[in-house]
Amino acid sequence: MVLSPRVEINLEKIRHNARTLRDLYGRKGIEITGVVKGVAADFKVANTLIESGIASLADSKITNIEKLKKANLKASLLLLRSPAMSEVEKVVTYADISVNTELDVIRALSEEAIRQKKKHKIIIMVEMGDLREGILLKDVPHLLREVLKYPGIEIAGIGTNFACFAGVMPTEQKMREFSHFVTNIQKTFSLDLSYISGGNSANHNWLINTKNVGAVNNIRLGESIFLGRETADNDIIPSLYQDAFYFIAEVIESKIKPSVPFGNVGRNAFGESVSFENRGNMRRAIVGAGRQDVLVSGLVPVQPFEIIGSSSDHIIIDTKNTALKPGDEVRFSLNYGAMLSSMTSPYVYKTYINSLSKIRQKEFHKKQFLFNKPVQKSSYLSS
Ligand SMILES: *Cc1c(COP(=O)(O)O)cnc(C)c1O
Numbered sequence: 001m002v003l004s005p006r007v008e009i010n011l012e013k014i015r016h017n018a019r020t021l022r023d024l025y026g027r028k029g030i031e032i033t034g035v036v037k038g039v040a041a042d043f044k045v046a047n048t049l050i051e052s053g054i055a056s057l058a059d060s061k062i063t064n065i066e067k068l069k070k071a072n073l074k075a076s077l078l079l080l081r082s083p084a085m086s087e088v089e090k091v092v093t094y095a096d097i098s099v100n101t102e103l104d105v106i107r108a109l110s111e112e113a114i115r116q117k118k119k120h121k122i123i124i125m126v127e128m129g130d131l132r133e134g135i136l137l138k139d140v141p142h143l144l145r146e147v148l149k150y151p152g153i154e155i156a157g158i159g160t161n162f163a164c165f166a167g168v169m170p171t172e173q174k175m176r177e178f179s180h181f182v183t184n185i186q187k188t189f190s191l192d193l194s195y196i197s198g199g200n201s202a203n204h205n206w207l208i209n210t211k212n213v214g215a216v217n218n219i220r221l222g223e224s225i226f227l228g229r230e231t232a233d234n235d236i237i238p239s240l241y242q243d244a245f246y247f248i249a250e251v252i253e254s255k256i257k258p259s260v261p262f263g264n265v266g267r268n269a270f271g272e273s274v275s276f277e278n279r280g281n282m283r284r285a286i287v288g289a290g291r292q293d294v295l296v297s298g299l300v301p302v303q304p305f306e307i308i309g310s311s312s313d314h315i316i317i318d319t320k321n322t323a324l325k326p327g328d329e330v331r332f333s334l335n336y337g338a339m340l341s342s343m344t345s346p347y348v349y350k351t352y353i354n355s356l357s358k359i360r361q362k363e364f365h366k367k368q369f370l371f372n373k374p375v376q377k378s379s380y381l382s383s
Contacts, residue, residue: 004250004329005289006349007342009039011048012356013244017225018052020239028213033058033078033197035222038336040343041068044352049225050075058220062090069094080220082125082133088112097121097156097195101135106147113152121156122147123195126181128174132165137181144189157195157218158182163202169232170203172210179214186215204230204237223336231336245339246302247294247332247348249287249315254324257284269311276308283319287330290314293345298338302331 018034025032033056034049036042041064046057050073058078059065065077079098083091083105091098092112100106100122113120124143127134135143147153160178162170175198182196198216199206201224207213223231228240236242259279267273270291285305290296290313299307299315306318317330324330334342342348 001327002351003349004248005287005293005342005347006248006351007334007339008246008248008351008353009042009045010241010244010353010356011044012354013241014045014048014226015052016356017228017240017244018049018054021221021225022053025207025219028207028210030198030207030213030216031055031218032225033218033220034075034225035059035080035200035220036068037061037064037080038222038226038340038343040064040340042343042350043068043071045226046071046073046075062087062094066090066094078123078220083109092116092118092120095120097123099123099125099133099159101125101133103143103146106153107150110150110152118152119154120152121154123157123159123197124155125159125161126178128160128162128168128170128178130162130164130166130168132161134160140181140185141188144185144191148189155191155193157193157197158185159195159197159218159220160199162199163232164200170199170206172206175199175203175206175210175216176214179216182215201229201231203232205232226339227334227336243333245334247289247299247334247338247342248329249289249293249332251285251324251326251328251330252288253284253286254319254326254328255284256281258282259318268309274309283321283323284308285317285319285324285328285330287315287317288313289348293347294334294342295337295340298335298341299332300334302333305330 022032032054034054035058036046037060039045041059046068056076056078058080060081062079065079068077076096079091079095082101083098085105088108089112092109109120125134126140127136162168186193195218196215197218197220200220203219204224223229224237226244228237228242230237259282260276290310292312296310296315304320308316308318
């Protein structure tokens, strides 16, 4: 029997998604950086991206960059989150490029690079309104004047990020503003920038609709490669698979029980007060996975079941008319949070599929249909 709980990863679907996106973006002159933080920088997934023609990979954790570097992959490695002071030595050792916003850190990177007889490349992140990482545009010239004096640093690019913290969208106007800014800065400082990195999976609709990508030549994609979705409206990208990942857990109890708890009711193990509608007796199954393993709110059962609740190691499911028995498996589709949590959990096995079998393709169409129904979509979103 195959072990559970597990994530089932279909490398062929990831390959299809990666190639399709690479071609789509490529036609507009944009290269893709594959963001592997959502899959804990899984080797097989990283290799699949490289085989699909993606030449740069990014992760937010230096430990993952170190792991990828030591594996000698044929890709340049970008540290996607600004380095902490305490990480500077590792960053210079393992990352080919890092994103940065702090002069003190860049100076420390320069000193470390000199010590290691290297040049460390950086992408300077600028703020376009989402208010996570980024230098205000008015402060960029001052920072550049300083950084240009650092002998250990090569300015490889300018980047920006959207829709990660405040939900600020990469609209046509924002993107034009960014391009305009970068073009001017490049002229003023005679910079030769390899990376003008305009955003993430939230940029998909902009890319499809824009007549002019401006100066942008790079986009950093995670979710749209792995889950086939753009993240501005959380819509599916029709030519891609949404089901390259499944979470699978095994039934450990299945009984007909009341739908409403009996006894004096207080708070549960997570300090939450929960209430239940009386639906009489129901088929309740428990699967052997819980909040330690996966973001349960990001799971949607593939069969017409309903997740009633969860604790650290149990997910309780209303299986409606289906009688499950111990040992049966329940299959769930995942949103990004559920994918990330299950991929990083040491308790969850990772298994791989290398084919697009006929049955699975049928499943894919059926599921697309389900996802298109508004009810299904809102429950998918409730993470
Ligand atoms: C996570 C991340 C990305 C990738 O985002 P997706 O929505 O998965 O495409 C891109 N850029 C930065 C800075 C990130 O932190």
